Amino acid sequence: MDATERPVADLPAQRDGQEVIHLDRVEKVFEVRRRAGLLRREKREVRAVDGLSFSVGRGEVVGFVGPNGAGKSTTIKMLTGILTPSAGTLRVAGVEPARDRARLARRIGVVFGQRTTLWWDLPLLDSYQLIHRMYRVPDARYRENLDRCVELLGLGDLLDVPVRQLSLGQRMRGDIAAALLHDPEVLYLDEPTIGLDVVSKANVRHFLADLNAERGTTVLLTTHDLTDIEQLCRRVMVIDHGRLMYDGEVAGLHRIAEVERTLVVDLATEMAPIALESARTVKVEGPRQWLAFPAGQPAAPIVAEIAAGWPLVDLSLREPDIEDVISLMYAGRSAG
Amino acid sequence: MADPAAPPRPAPDPVDARFGSPLTEGLRTYRLVVAMWVRSTLTYRASFAMALCVAVVANGLDFVAILLMFSHVDRLGGFTLGEVAFLYGTSATAFGLAHLTVGSMDRLGRRIRDGSLDTLLVRPVPVLAQLAADRFALRRLGRITQGALVLAYALTVLEIDWTATRLLMVPMMLVSGAALFGALFVAGAVFQFYAQDAAEVQNAFTYGGTTLLQYPPTVFTRELVASVTFVLPLAFVNWVPASYVLDRPLPLGLPVQAAFAPPLVAAVCCVAAGLLWRVGLRAYRSTGS
Structure with a gap:
C-alpha cells in the first residue's frame, strides 16, 4: 500500500481513533535578559510558541514548515521532551514529554539535520551497537532493522568508517538509520535534506515514504525544502510567530499560494x-x-x-x- | 503494527517492560559507553601506550618540583618529604580516579553551545551517565599511576605505627576522596548550565583543589584551610584523615573523630551534587540555553 495513494477522506477517521501527537494551547515563553547598564538588567519576554494546538494521527506524514525563528525548533524540542512548555498540554505516543522524557525517548526517533546523534569518533557500526543496547532492542529485531536500513540507505561500505569521516549525505543516512533501530512510533526529522545533493535527497525521501507505507511510522518533518513536503506529505502545517497559520492538505496550500x-x-x-x-x-x-x-x-x-x-x-x-x-x-x- | 483497526495498546507497555530504573539504566549505559571507548582506544595500542607514558611523565614532573624544594629545605610547614609525598599521593590518586570516571563532565558547556546536549536528551537514559562516559579517556590512568607511585614511595619511607585503623584509613581516603572530587566535577558542570564558558572556573576548583591538597595545611592561612574544610570540604580528601594516619594534630584543632568523617562528607556532597544537577538540567530544559 502506498501512503500517497490513500484517499484523503480517511484522514479524520485516523485522527480520532489513533492520535499519536496531541497539543492543546501549548505556549513557550523565554525570558531574555540583557545587560542594560553596569548592574541593571533588562528582562524581555519572547513568546516563541503562542497557543499552538494540533494533533497528528498514527501513520500520518506531516510537514511542519515555517521561516527561521517561527517556533518550529522550539515546538520540536517540546515534542521530544527537551524543553518544558510554559503552558498547555502535550502528549506524544501516550506520554507527557516534559515529565516522562526517558519513557518518551523509547518511543520516538529524532534526526537533527544540523548535528548528529551518533558518536563522532566511533565507527558507524559501534554507534549502532550502542543504540541497540541502550534502547534494549531485542537482538532479532535489531538485526532485522539494521539489515533493512543498511540495504535501503546504502550503508554497507560505511559501517566501519568513523562518523567524522562521513560526508554530509552519508552521515544523514547514518543518522536516519540510528533513529529507526528501536522501531519508534514517531519519527521527527528536523531538516533531513539540508545540504544534501539531489541524489541523496531523492534517496532519503524514497526511504521515508517506504518506511511510512510499510511500518506505519508517524513522521513529523520540518524543512525549508518544499519539494520534501510535496513528495512526502499530504498534510502540512505552516507556523509563523509561534502560531499555526495553515493546517491542511498540501494541495490546499497551493490554492492559497501558488507554489x-x-x-x-x-x-x-x-x-x-x-x-x-x-x-x-x-x-x-x-x-x-x-x-x-x-x-x-x-x-x-x-x-x-x-x-x-x-x-x-x-x-x-x-x-x-x-x-x-x-x-x-x-x-x-x-x-x- | 500499522493496522488501523487494531485497538489502542493496553496499559503496561511491552516497551517500558524492557527497561529498569533510571539508576540501573544510567549505570548500565555508563558501562556500555565506557567499554566502547576503551575498545576503540585499545585498537591503537602503540599510540595509547605512548599517551599513557606521556601522562605519567608529565604528571611526574609535578612531583619533581616538590623534590627540588626538599633539596633546599628539610621540612615544609613542619612536614617531612615522606609526609608531603603521602599528601601528594592521596590527593593525586583520588583526583585521578574522579578525573578518569567523570572528568568528561567539563565538556558540558561546549555541548550546550553547539546544541549537542539535545542529542543526549532524546535518548532513554540519564543525561548525567551519558555525559560522564562520553570520550572516556583511558590515558587518564597515567595520573592515577603517577599518584599511586608517589603514595607507594611515601608508604615505604614513612615510619608509621600501622594499626588496623590506620591501614584501613588509606583505601578509605582514596575512595571518599575520589567521590568528593567527583561531586566537585558534577557541581562544576552544573555551573556551566548558567555560564557556558565556565569550564575554566570548574578547572580552578578541581585541578586547583588537588594541587592545594598536595601541600601541608600548615603552609596556608587559617582562613583558607577553614574554607576548604567547611565550605568546599576538600580537606576531607586528605588533610583531615591524613593527620590521623601521620599521627599529627588535625587542622583547625578539629577533634580526632573528624578523621573518620570522609565517607559521610563524600556521601553528602554526592547527594548535593546530584540534586544540583537536577536543578541545572531543569533550568536548561525551561530556557533552552
Missing part, C-alpha cells in the same frame, strides 16, 4: 519566449529564459519538451523556498 518551481534554461541563441502548455515563461534575458511551473508537477516532461523543440545548452532547477510561500500567503491574505 512554483523555476526552470532556468540556457538556449544556444537569443530566441522568442518559449511557449509551453505546462509552464509559463516568466522572464527572458538574452539566451537565458525562466519558466515557472507548479511545484507538484515533475520537471522531466517539461525538460524533454524543451530539449525536443529548442536548442538547449544548459539548465538548472530552482526549488521554491518556504519563505516564498509564506510571503505569498501574507500577500494573498491582505489582498483577499
Whole structure:
C-alpha cells in the first residue's frame, strides 16, 4: 500500500481513533535578559510558541514548515521532551514529554539535520551497537532493522568508517538509520535534506515514504525544502510567530499560494519566449529564459519538451523556498 | 503494527517492560559507553601506550618540583618529604580516579553551545551517565599511576605505627576522596548550565583543589584551610584523615573523630551534587540555553 495513494477522506477517521501527537494551547515563553547598564538588567519576554494546538494521527506524514525563528525548533524540542512548555498540554505516543522524557525517548526517533546523534569518533557500526543496547532492542529485531536500513540507505561500505569521516549525505543516512533501530512510533526529522545533493535527497525521501507505507511510522518533518513536503506529505502545517497559520492538505496550500518551481534554461541563441502548455515563461534575458511551473508537477516532461523543440545548452532547477510561500500567503491574505 | 483497526495498546507497555530504573539504566549505559571507548582506544595500542607514558611523565614532573624544594629545605610547614609525598599521593590518586570516571563532565558547556546536549536528551537514559562516559579517556590512568607511585614511595619511607585503623584509613581516603572530587566535577558542570564558558572556573576548583591538597595545611592561612574544610570540604580528601594516619594534630584543632568523617562528607556532597544537577538540567530544559 502506498501512503500517497490513500484517499484523503480517511484522514479524520485516523485522527480520532489513533492520535499519536496531541497539543492543546501549548505556549513557550523565554525570558531574555540583557545587560542594560553596569548592574541593571533588562528582562524581555519572547513568546516563541503562542497557543499552538494540533494533533497528528498514527501513520500520518506531516510537514511542519515555517521561516527561521517561527517556533518550529522550539515546538520540536517540546515534542521530544527537551524543553518544558510554559503552558498547555502535550502528549506524544501516550506520554507527557516534559515529565516522562526517558519513557518518551523509547518511543520516538529524532534526526537533527544540523548535528548528529551518533558518536563522532566511533565507527558507524559501534554507534549502532550502542543504540541497540541502550534502547534494549531485542537482538532479532535489531538485526532485522539494521539489515533493512543498511540495504535501503546504502550503508554497507560505511559501517566501519568513523562518523567524522562521513560526508554530509552519508552521515544523514547514518543518522536516519540510528533513529529507526528501536522501531519508534514517531519519527521527527528536523531538516533531513539540508545540504544534501539531489541524489541523496531523492534517496532519503524514497526511504521515508517506504518506511511510512510499510511500518506505519508517524513522521513529523520540518524543512525549508518544499519539494520534501510535496513528495512526502499530504498534510502540512505552516507556523509563523509561534502560531499555526495553515493546517491542511498540501494541495490546499497551493490554492492559497501558488507554489512554483523555476526552470532556468540556457538556449544556444537569443530566441522568442518559449511557449509551453505546462509552464509559463516568466522572464527572458538574452539566451537565458525562466519558466515557472507548479511545484507538484515533475520537471522531466517539461525538460524533454524543451530539449525536443529548442536548442538547449544548459539548465538548472530552482526549488521554491518556504519563505516564498509564506510571503505569498501574507500577500494573498491582505489582498483577499 | 500499522493496522488501523487494531485497538489502542493496553496499559503496561511491552516497551517500558524492557527497561529498569533510571539508576540501573544510567549505570548500565555508563558501562556500555565506557567499554566502547576503551575498545576503540585499545585498537591503537602503540599510540595509547605512548599517551599513557606521556601522562605519567608529565604528571611526574609535578612531583619533581616538590623534590627540588626538599633539596633546599628539610621540612615544609613542619612536614617531612615522606609526609608531603603521602599528601601528594592521596590527593593525586583520588583526583585521578574522579578525573578518569567523570572528568568528561567539563565538556558540558561546549555541548550546550553547539546544541549537542539535545542529542543526549532524546535518548532513554540519564543525561548525567551519558555525559560522564562520553570520550572516556583511558590515558587518564597515567595520573592515577603517577599518584599511586608517589603514595607507594611515601608508604615505604614513612615510619608509621600501622594499626588496623590506620591501614584501613588509606583505601578509605582514596575512595571518599575520589567521590568528593567527583561531586566537585558534577557541581562544576552544573555551573556551566548558567555560564557556558565556565569550564575554566570548574578547572580552578578541581585541578586547583588537588594541587592545594598536595601541600601541608600548615603552609596556608587559617582562613583558607577553614574554607576548604567547611565550605568546599576538600580537606576531607586528605588533610583531615591524613593527620590521623601521620599521627599529627588535625587542622583547625578539629577533634580526632573528624578523621573518620570522609565517607559521610563524600556521601553528602554526592547527594548535593546530584540534586544540583537536577536543578541545572531543569533550568536548561525551561530556557533552552
